[in-house]
Amino acid sequence: MPKEQIDMHLALTLNPFIDSDLQYAQQLGVHMIVGDLPAWDFDTLASARNRVEKSGLTLCALECLPSAMVTDALLGQPEGEGVIDQICQIITDMGALCIPTLGYRWPVADECHDMDTIPGRGESISRNYKILDATYDASDNRTREESWQALAFFLQRVVPIAVTSGVRLAYHTDISLVSLPESNRILDSVAELDRLFQVADSPYHGLDLDQGFLTQVLAKQVAHKPEQIIRHYCQGRRIFAIRMHSLRRKNGGVVETFLDENKVEIISALQAYQAAGYAESLRPIPSPAMADDTEWRHKGQAYSIGYLRGLLQVIS
Amino acid sequence: MKIALHLDTVQRDVLFARQLGLQYVVSALPANPKGYLELDDLLRTREFFANYDLVFDVIENLPTPHYYKVMFGLPGRDAQIENVCMTIRNMGKAGISVLQYQWMLLGGLRTEYCPVGRGGSRVSRFDWEVAKRSPIAALDWRQGPDGLIHTPDRDLSAEQVWDNLTYFLKRVVPVAEEAGVKLAAHPDDAPIPSFMGVARILYSLAGLQHLIDIVPSPCNGLGFCQGTIACMAGVDVISAIHQFGCQNKIFFAHFRNPRGQVPVFEEVFPDEGDSDMLAVIRAYREVGFDGVIRVDHAPAVVGDTHNERTFGYQVGYFKGLVDAVDILDAQGAN
Secondary structure: OOOOOOOOEEEEEEOOOOHHHHHHHHHOOOOEEEEOOOOOOHHHHHHHHHHHHHOOOEEEEEOOOOHHHHHHHHOOOOHHHHHHHHHHHHHHHHHHOOOOEEEEOOHHHHHHOOEEEEEOHHHOEEEEEEOOOOOOOOOOOOOHHHHHHHHHHHHHHHHHHHHHHOOEEEEEOOHHHHHOOHHHOOOOOHHHHHHHHHHOOOOOEEEEEEHHHHHHOHHHOOOOOHHHHHHHHHHOOOEEEEEEOOEEEEOOEEEEOOHHHHHHHHHHHHHHHHHOOOOOEEEEOOOOEOOOOOOOOHHHHHHHHHHHHHHHHHHO | OEEEEEOOOOHHHHHHHHHOOOOEEEEOOOOOOOOOOOHHHHHHHHHHHHOOOOEEEEEEOOOHHHOHHHHHOOOOHHHHHHHHHHHHHHHHHHOOOEEEEEOOOOOOEOOEEEOOOHHHOOEEEEEHHHHHHOHHHHEOOOOOOOOOOOOOOOOEOHHHHHHHHHHHHHHHHHHHHHHOOEEEEEOOOOOOOEEOOEEOOOOOHHHHHHHHHHOOOOOEEEEEEHHHHHOOOOOOHHHHHHHHHOOOOEEEEEEOOOEEEOOEEEOOOOOOOOOOHHHHHHHHHHOOOOOEEEEOOOOOOOOOOOOHHHHHHHHHHHHHHHHHHHHHHHHHHO
């Protein structure tokens, strides 16, 4: 067996309380687990970590704080104060348990995104994120600057706790942002992401980067090639995790495809990550839904993991 | 590369293959009581796959009940040979160009299926010592005209088994040439020289070369089961690809990567076997192999009711290797 020289580690997002999913990861030779947890109290975190480790795997991150929690936190004082305390407690607990990375997302995208499905290859079903025009009536009427103020308030509270706890906060870039009108959205460009790290600049604050978001949103702006963006954030040691996601623009939307349908782009990206010394986790976002697959898409994920392993073996 | 799965004519299976982005399939047709595969059945099968944009160009395998008397040298073998010729002519008419067959008189051999693989996956194993102790239990494939396990009632020497194969090839290869059908012999799995007193002859590279040499023809070649060949004692699968690929004798191949060689081997996931699968793909490309290559068996994955998780993983791995090699080579050429 050839030694995998590359330092990127294949990972899967799963619920550590489902034994068969942990076994599934082991069988596919995946050692890094990103936990998708049912609850966030200390006991749940502790037993999640123990279960993963007992299976000989590593719990390298927790996927995302619940959107509802972050939404409440972003409301600011006084409503958000208690929630921010709860989030700080989670971070402290994670530090005590040596779970190194915690994702968070801009929750507005989650609430407002407009998605339907369209047929993909071989009658699979692909998610289609519609790109909305400026007339969209968003439920969230904050201006960009108001959104930034709320986010800054949140980060100024939680990032110092993350630093003292030794837990890295990873902003979860999110393709569903494309469904928000531009007047409502933040964090949709390199400049916006750079601002995120000016607002809260710490080695414990970085990105859980969606490759499809990188190519379809960040790199769509003038003078940004995907490889440059990858270098930019790798050099700043801002990338804590990568989600491999294949997206294409089609009929006014952004459509998911199987990874191999975007093979040139995916391979170029992996080469760029490797060249920039990226040495953390790489996990597939579930592919288009295959016939008779589970909700979690075990078949599609098996295919994606196999595909990424093949690519990594050659690239390294 | 023409990556394929072995599928039945079932909608679920073909959609699975299409979703994985495959364009080729291999399939078997059941043994026909008439003793040969009928043109209508071949056309119907081909059409079924064509409706899903899948090319069906390889039959895997010639049903054993159609030629077991030839393998054993039994009375009635000439009638069976006539029927095999009919199958070949019908394939030619149906435009299906590769017929894989095997010459394992006792079928495939495995001794254990144990949950000792990665993540407790259940791997198939062969251990010659175990097989000697419990020979009947090691007969892993159903054989014989009645579908039951065939146990030998006499010893057969390598010379006798070779005679039977030679007798077969001399009569069917000319028909295959006329029909434009390639006969692809699968090596003996497990590749050991004899079992229960019955010789096995395609267990070494020398044996495979001998098969090619006894009836020289562009239609006489190999179903190159990479897994079986990698398990042959002392064999390097990369050199084997070069040896037979350079003679254009690889008509069809199996993508599989076991661990170990005779006397003990086990079937693990393709990224953890003994062969460097990247080097394997480069070797196929170097020799200009352009036939269909089928993803073969590996351990089952938990919760996998239709083996789709394990095959999805394997197809992904194979395609990942091939796509990356293609793109890196194209980058290198620029």
